[in-house]
Amino acid sequence: MGTAQQRSSPFLDPGPVSTADSLAILHLKRDLLLPTVLSALDEKCEGYDEGRVTNTRFGSFPHSTLIGLPWGSQVRASDVDTGSRGRRGAQQNKKRKRDDRLVEGNTAVGEGSSETPTPKAPVAAATGFIHLLPPTPETWTASLPHRTQVVYTPDYSYILHRLGVRPGSTIIEAGAGSGSFSHASARAVFNGYPACESDGTSLAKKTKFGKVWSYEFHKQRVGRLREEIRNHGLEGVVEIVHRDVCEDGFLLDHSYREPENGALEQGEALPLSPQADAVFLDLPAPWLALRHLTRKAMPTTVLNAAIASSKSQTPAPTPRNPDGTNDENNLETNAIHTTSFTSPLNQHSSVRICTFSPCIEQVQRTVSTLRQLGWLGIEMVEIAHKRIEVRRERVGLHEEGARGVNASPATVDEAMERLREVESRFRLSRSAMKRQTSLGKPTDEDIKTEESDTITPPTSALLQPADPTTNRNARKAFKEGRLIHRPEPELKTHTSYLVFALLPQEWTPEEEARARSKWPIKPKQ
Secondary structure: EEEOOOOOOOOOOOOEEEEOEEEOOOOOOOOEEHHHOOOOOOEEEEEEEEEEEEEOEEEEEEHHHHOOOOOOEEEEOOOOOOOOOHOOOOEEEEOOOOOOHEOOOOOOOEOOOOOOOOOOOOOOOEEEEEEEOOOOOHHHHHHHOOOHHHHHHHHHHHHHHHHOOOOEEEEEEOOOOOOHHHHHHHHHHHHOOOOEEEOEEEEEOOOOOOOOEEEEOOHHHHHHHHHHHHOOOOOEEEEEEEEEEEHHOOOOOOOHHHHOOOOOOOOOOOOOOOOEEEEEEOOOHHHHHHHHHOOOOOOOHHHHHHHHOOOOOOOOOOEOOOOOEEEEHHHOOOOOOOOOOOEOOOOOOOEEEEEEEEEEHHHHHHHHHHHHHOOOOEEEOOOOOEEEEEEEEOOOOOHOOOOOEEOOOOHHHHHHHHHHHHHHHHHHHHHHHHHHHOOOOHHHHHHHHHHHHHOOOOOOOOOOOEEEEOOOOOOOOOOOOOEEEOOOOOOOOOOOOOEEEEEEOOOHHHHHHHHHHHOOOOOOO
16 A cells, blocks of 8 residues: 655755755855755856856855765866856846746747757866755754844754653744754654555554644744745644744644635644643743643633742732632632643643743743743753864974974974074074175175085984875875864853753542552552
């Protein structure tokens, strides 16, 4: 019985080589990455003879030289005429549609058009190169278009670790922003694509597939995020929901699939609750969204008191009625409809949460609200990222002039040999000056001839310069020298404070009785 498989995402399985119509990352230098979709055809009508070309500060790179290469390959730049004379009527071609320019794939139409559909073979340039990398959450974070503040790799890697996210988990992300955390969490929860049998029966019951429910209130950002997720092949793993979670909560309906024209799609029936195992809140006021992350229905006064208590350092007192009774016991003012309440959290396991706040005042209000709502193990963490450079250092006077070498004496014997050589040259120079004074001024040629006849090169092997051309194949310079590491001189600037907490699983008296009967406690002797 056949199955219908989803298109594989390059972020999850890029394959051994780059392919056309897929995302690739051009590595220009350590802190400069450029994402591009590889295409041999000039679909943007830029007018280059070599087809589609990406121009960088290190040269021009036709996409025909990037497609089909193993990931990590070094690619030489090509000689491409980037001036207006090297284009085939680029401004005119931009006004034509692609279907009007080509007939039957080989014939160009239109008067005055000299374009040919087959790209010209590129010619390698003398200088310039880049490296071709596969798309990963790390490279995408370093190269994505910034629409909001980005959660960088040191932060989201630690967050996913502390949240206990693993393949098959379901995670809620509130505040998708630029999509950095969405791509990282998609890789963490990925456990295969939900395939369907030919008769339409879903295979999801056999395997628990991971899911990322990403909420964003900004409509324009939602549209861009959905387009990126679709282009990156992550539609079955990441779902973008357009909603203000502080007001409307996290429960699902068909409105999150709202298209551009405003009409609702008639899709498959969706679960009302995400059943999240972990929650990540990147919001300006995360304490306002916490009232929607409960396991059971809570009185409105309790939720309001939790939010009110976050404004001060002291816990807010329990609201009381004029007669002195607690609001918690007043069923008229706190009508709790437990039968209609649905929690967005997983009821069968503990749930972990993390909030991402740049200011300490936000942390204080969030921690106060977490305590009021029953979250445990509250902890705040700040990530201080420091890059450590690891390399080999070659030290010695015989390596003087070579690249990446510390031209200092490696040993005492080598230093003494250099001192003797310097003193010998000094004595010869002084003797030449004395003869110049007593016998008359000699010419420069006489002094050079005398010094060359008198001064001999150092006989010690310690000061013999290394010839890089000798034994080039046998010598492995990258293995020579000491292995050292040096941290960055300065720390990175502050990003945000991370607040972690745990909401334990609800434990009913019936479950307690079943556990005691299954694992009885033996009395002490």
